[in-house]
Amino acid sequence: MGLLIDGQWQDQWYDTKSTGGKFERQDAKWRDWITADGTPAPGRTRGFKAEPDRYHLYVSLACPWAHRTLIVRKLKKLDDVISVSVVHHFMGENGWTFLKEDGATGDTLYGFDFLHQIYTKADPHFSGRVTVPVLWDKETETIVSNESAEIIRMLNSAFDAYGDASLDLYPEELRPEIDAINAKIYDTVNNGVYKAGFATTQEAYANAYRALFATLDELETRLASNRYLVGDRITEADWRLFTTLARFDPVYVGHFKCNRQPIADYPNLSAYFRELYAVPGVKETVDLLHVRHHYYRSHPTINPTRIVPEGPALDWDKPHDRERIG
Structure with missing residues (x-):
């Protein structure tokens, strides 16, 4: 970099x-x-x-x-x-x-x-x-x-005249709540995994690690009674979290030392992730070859051998059962 x-x-x-x-x-x-x-x-x-x-x-x-x-x-x-x-x-x-x-x-x-x-x-x-x-x-x-x-x-x-104008991922009535949860998730989760992975002192790593898992625990509780992060529909807040969750078990657990537990061990977070993954068109945007090879080969200060792990085994296509949550 x-x-x-x-x-x-x-x-x-x-x-x-x-x-x-x-x-x-x-x-x-x-x-x-x-x-x-x-x-x-x-x-x-x-x-x-x-x-x-x-x-x-x-x-x-x-x-x-x-x-x-x-x-x-x-x-x-x-x-x-x-x-x-x-x-x-x-x-x-x-x-x-x-x-x-x-x-x-x-x-x-x-x-x-x-x-x-x-x-x-x-x-x-x-x-x-x-x-x-x-x-x-x-x-x-x-x-x-x-x-x-x-x-x-x-x-x-901006492009509603040319695309799907019926889909609004940032509805006006939900914007304050979307902005608030985006800010928390950005600082401690989206960027938090990098703050843990790229830290060069034990204290900096530990602070990022603890903040990351504190927020993941909060999200697990939130998603027990809320199908999505904000309101009763998928918003940009969900997709901003989704892209970090997609890399968490394949990369961040091992490479960035975010290893208290994988997302797969969170019942609500993992089911929520699988529901988003099942949205038509989303799966084809996920490329784990690029994900694994980029992180494990591009950061020699973290992984000097540049060996790319072949695991973990992932089952993102299994049923999510999120429909039960209103």
């Missing part, structure tokens, strides 16, 4: 010495917004109009943040509206690459070798981490956003 400094690629791992061993994620740098009519969103200066075949997603099938965007794109029926390039699962000294292998597509727009070239095409002097997902505007040849939480909201509403 490297970064660009004034447009020049540098192979640098995260600096945890300056943070007392804690992993701190850099905020996304590109934060513009697509709207139905192209009017800039509040607080933004650039306007981007929702149009078919204008925008392109750069994603990794391994990355939970990018996985969110693929799920929403699928559920909103935007497959033919927004095109996609999939990076290779191995992230080495050159960061994300466009090697065509194991379902990675290569860069279908420009034929670049590395994702950082997309960033410098948008800004030759960009400084910051080169991350996925990236929402690209093919018309102006620039990055609209690399913030997954905002990309999924654009996909949810």
Whole structure:
């Protein structure tokens, strides 16, 4: 995992010495917004109009943040509206690459070798981490956003003229509760597994580990009487949690030392996960080859041998019985 400094690629791992061993994620740098009519969103200066075949997603099938965007794109029926390039699962000294292998597509727009070239095409002097997902505007040849939480909201509403307008994953009446639970789950679960896995002191690891499992315990209790996280329908909060749960037993338990117990040992959380996994179109967005090979091969400070485990055995297709909860 490297970064660009004034447009020049540098192979640098995260600096945890300056943070007392804690992993701190850099905020996304590109934060513009697509709207139905192209009017800039509040607080933004650039306007981007929702149009078919204008925008392109750069994603990794391994990355939970990018996985969110693929799920929403699928559920909103935007497959033919927004095109996609999939990076290779191995992230080495050159960061994300466009090697065509194991379902990675290569860069279908420009034929670049590395994702950082997309960033410098948008800004030759960009400084910051080169991350996925990236929402690209093919018309102006620039990055609209690399913030997954905002990309999924654009996909949810801006393209209703071209996709499934009947599906709203961020209904107005539920937004305060969605925002509140998103914030808790992001800090302690979505990003919490990384704070545990990338910690370089015992204290930093232990704090992240304890916060992670405290929240998972709370969610297990919540899901005993609530079918979904918020309200009586699936919302973006569920999909934001889902992509972390999909990687928890295959990767985070072992690789990130989140090993108090797997999700499979939580009756409610595991059944809830299986219900989401069974939603039509979702299963095809889950690629465990990319997930396992990315994490176990791309983090030599954690797994210097780069041996990829063949397990665990997973049975995500078994009945979930969540219909019994009102």
